[in-house]
Amino acid sequence: MLTPQQARQRLRRVSSHSIEIAESYDELLNDLLKEGLHFLDVDRISVWLVDHIDSPNQLNCIASSDFQNEQANSLEIHQYPTYFEQILLGHTIAANNVAQDNRTTELIIHNQNSSRALLDTVIYLNGKPHGVVSCESFAEHHIWTEDDIVYAESLADSCSRRLMALETLKLQNQLKEMVFVDTLTGLKNRRYFNERVQSAKNSQYRLQTPLSLIMIDLDHFKQINDEFGHEAGDIVLAKFAKNCQKQLRLEDVLCRYGGEEFIIILPYTAEQQAIQLAERLRLSIENMTIQHEQKIIKLTASFGVAEMGLEHTIEETIKKADIAVYRAKDAGRNCVIAN
Template sequence: MFIDLSEVTQRLRRMSSEELDVSGSYQSFLLDLIREGKETLVVDQVSVWLFDDISDPKKLINVANTQWDNDLNADDYPVLLCEQYPNYFKAITTGISIDAHDAVTDPRTAEFKNNYLLPNHITTMLDTTIFKNGTPHGVVCFEGRGPLRQWQSAEIAYAEMVADCCSRRLLVNELWTLQQQLTKLAFQDALTGLKNRRYLMDSAHREISRHIRASEPLSVVMLDIDHFKRINDSYGHEIGDVVLKEFAQCCLQALRAEDSLCRLGGEEFIVLLPSTSVAGAQEVAERLRISVEKNIIETAHHYIQVTVSCGVANVALDKPFSYSLKQVDHAVYDAKAQGRNRVACSNS
């Protein structure tokens, strides 16, 4: 077989440069590349396999395959164990392409003879390494079922280009995943797992705009755990952290899925209540107050009961959200002044 390396390389380069969503499954963002490779090299199957651990690989995981009709769940990905195929793993980790003219007899691939090659009528294989930072990260496997095939240098070079294109997409996917994780951390309270003040301010801005368009009320509840400093002083900050986490979970269970519970800081929490009037918000706040009071927090050596003072306010849609925060903060101050463990409503 003869391929015009210049022509197929240009086609592959154009394909690789196209904008692609790498936020989905491996199969979804690698499939066009391996289909192109299958068509160009005229093979029966192309698959992508990745090492489980690039620094100490124990297995190869099949993450994309031209034979799959649909995406597989990660739990269903086929796996090859290093200990079962030592010669193949040794060859792959050198980074040198495996051009197995006769896959059944080639010492690098013969280990697959009885449990894969013969049952599937695979006769010839061309496997090229995917690199990550110069280290073998996986392999692109081209398999044929026809006559034995002497792989030409141009075919090997093309297959290696496919592997390099896969490598670049995998890197983009990794960077996207990292960015998502960093974004999540930026908007998440590390202790309770709730959204933080930064998220609250961004979310409130969006909700205000949405509620203006919909002409619907938007309310806010502030919760302040009563005498929290006394808990830290009596039991220590580690127990105080346990109380904060348990408090957060207790509140989440009493809220709707669309309600947004955030930790404002310290022992202060905020609930943003979409499409909710002040009267409705007072009912939510009272439900939260009762749930917190009934919840006994169990630690290794203590049973702790806490109460919460709640402030309720209507979000002023024509003003910055900071204005509504001040109003609800004043309402919490009133609840505490009235004896704590109660709900107070802003007068505005």
């Protein structure tokens, strides 16, 4: 049996584990709730967060050790003024008898709690009450000790840190996504291409599968900008990207390489298959009708295809695809050339 101090030290170790984006809050907080159940010897622990931290109207259950049994999913603050006054002031509620404690009798009246003893501790975010960790006992005579209260407050702090870590991780992923996305077309950019093509090359070595690249250069794009304006040019780029994306597999990666240049990574694809795809894309682009300010803009593109042999480097294959594009331009544009 752990002493209260050992239990809190163990909780600190568990809460320090690195996290990943979780499928649910239950998954994110499950290990912490299990620790609390074990030490506090209670029947259920749940985590609740307010809907708006600056002007809360509702408290919503986001995780529970026992979601299978009947449990309210949300509490309207206006229905429980005494309870929420304590919570929003940051006070811990240790009710040995829920029905008789004036801070918790509202929960019984509104049939939102079947527990006999309740220990609710506040979760903070940036110094403001953000929610509660609610520990419930269904036993007839459950007396909360000072050690229980200290541990429950530590549990609330651990949940708070875990939730903040998740938000930080989400923000980092969003920032990373922004770094890798071309905002005009919504496609991945050249920086992402450089990382992704290396990953594709590593998979090729490991699985001994074919890998090809398609380089695409829009024909006479400067002329489109000069004749119709840069806003029209932006629309053309966005429409082109959307048209191509619809025709690719999930594993294919279309990136904006720079300006009016684009490149596609085609895993598990030999040169002949890549040529066939490039030809389908060429025809679909040729048949596009782009309207801007009651004017019709027609578009074509030149394609260079290169298969990346196991013995070839990424740089060699990109150069081959680039040379093939120049040959397509020299051949009159609007065609597919394989190198």
